[in-house]
Amino acid sequence: MTMTWILVLSLVTADSAGNVLLTRGMKQVGEVHTLEARHLLQIARRALVNPWLGLGVVCMACSFFLFLTLLSGRDLSFVLPATALAYVMSVLGAKYILKETVSASRWIGTLIICAGVALIAIK
Amino acid sequence: MRTEIKNYTVLALVVVLQVIGNVFLSRGMRSVGSIDRISLATVYAYGLRTAGNPWVLLGFGLLVAFFALYLAALSRLDLSYVLPMTASTYVLTAFSAWLILGESVSPTRWAGTLAVTIGIVLITDSELRKSTQLNPVGSGGPVEKCEDAT
Numbered sequence: 617m618t619m620t621w622i623l624v625l626s627l628v629t630a631d632s633a634g635n636v637l638l639t640r641g642m643k644q645v646g647e648v649h650t651l652e653a654r655h656l657l658q659i660a661r662r663a664l665v666n667p668w669l670g671l672g673v674v675c676m677a678c679s680f681f682l683f684l685t686l687l688s689g690r691d692l693s694f695v696l697p698a699t700a701l702a703y704v705m706s707v708l709g710a711k712y713i714l715k716e717t718v719s720a721s722r723w724i725g726t727l728i729i730c731a732g733v734a735l736i737a738i739k
Numbered sequence: 740m741r742t743e744i745k746n747y748t749v750l751a752l753v754v755v756l757q758v759i760g761n762v763f764l765s766r767g768m769r770s771v772g773s774i775d776r777i778s779l780a781t782v783y784a785y786g787l788r789t790a791g792n793p794w795v796l797l798g799f800g801l802l803v804a805f806f807a808l809y810l811a812a813l814s815r816l817d818l819s820y821v822l823p824m825t826a827s828t829y830v831l832t833a834f835s836a837w838l839i840l841g842e843s844v845s846p847t848r849w850a851g852t853l854a855v856t857i858g859i860v861l862i863t864d865s866e867l868r869k870s871t872q873l874n875p876v877g878s879g880g881p882v883e884k885c886e887d888a889t
Contacts, residue, residue, distance in 0.1 A: 642814045649815070676806075684764065684789060689773040692765035693836040693844045693852070697829055700855045703862055719869065725861030728854050735851030 620690060624698045627682040632705040634675030641669030697736045700729050746816060750824040753808050758831045760801035762839050767794030769840075826859040 645662045649655075663669055686695045707726045710716040771792055774785045789795055812821050833852045836842040844852075 638810070639813060642810060645814065647814045648811045680802075684768055684795070685774070687765045687768035688771055691836065691842045692761060692840060693833045693842050693848055695765075696761060696832045697852050697855045700829065700859065703859060707862070719865045721865040722862050725858040725865065727858075728861065729858035732851040732854030732856075732858060735847050735854060738847050738851075739845050 620686065623682050623686050624695075624701065627679045627686070627699060628702045628705050630675045630679035630682065631699065631702045632709060634672045634679060635702075635706070636709075637668050637672030637675060641666045641672055645669065694736055698733055701733055703729050746812075746820075749808060749812055750816075750821065753805060753812060753821075754824055754828055754831065756801050756805035756808065757825075757828050758835055760798045760805055761832055762835045763794050763798030763801065765798075765836065765840060767792040767796075767798060771795070826856050826863065829856045829859070 641663070645659060645666055648659055683695065683699070686698075704726050707718055707722060711718050768789070771785075771789050774781060809821070829852050833844055833849065837844045
């Protein structure tokens with residue numbers, strides 16, 4: 617059980633970091649507005665050399681392997697909602713790393729997610 | 740209007756691909772089983788067994804498609820439109836796990852899943868409000884960012 621939560625927390629950390637890095641990377645790479653091959657190729661070339669995107673993909677890959685490991689021993693209906701702790705992580709990140717002001721409803725949402733994950737953990 | 744329909748279609752596809760992809764992965768990993776002892780040899784053998792499982796490969800393929808669409812959606816739409824759609828995946832996944840995988844989802848677990856979804860909706864809604872306050876132009880739907888700028 618302890619191992620499960622260590623895996624969940626590692627997954628959530630990698631996932632949150634991955635999302636921040638990917639968003640930052642894609643904003644630099646630019647919009648995908650057509651499905652034209654040449655345009656897509658250009659975007660792909662820019663995406664491949666973007667360091668933020670690269671790091672983001674590494675984080676996402678780590679979280680994916682942790683997800684697989686969790687799925688090998690636990691139910692999907694437990695593992696997936698447990699990963700919602702990533703939202704809690706991003707609120708804490710916004711508050712303590714980015715020093716943003718976090719609105720009351722965001723705190724309430726975060727608490728409700730924590731309560732939900734606690735319920736899932738019961739059985 | 741047409742771009743709005745297109746954007747919502749992409750978002751719906753993002754959700755479906757993710758839910759079904761996860762169901763396949765779960766089915767695959769269940770037959771692969773847990774790793775019993777951690778050493779270089781066992782982890783290597785385990786990795787090979789995982790990568791050779793057809794359900795895992797199928798699920799992985801669907802999630803790659805999900806990921807490509809998700810990236811496109813992120814670059815095209817504000818995160819505040821992408822995230823509420825992803826909230827629905829929790830309930831849909833619990834439902835699919837029960838229906839397709841035959842997992843017994845207890846009332847407590849349903850309540851927990853619902854709470855997680857409500858929490859996510861609350862968080863993303865408050866973020867959406869914040870971003871429309873900062874930028875009131877184009878707050879009616881999933882508007883493309885280039886339109887916001889003009």
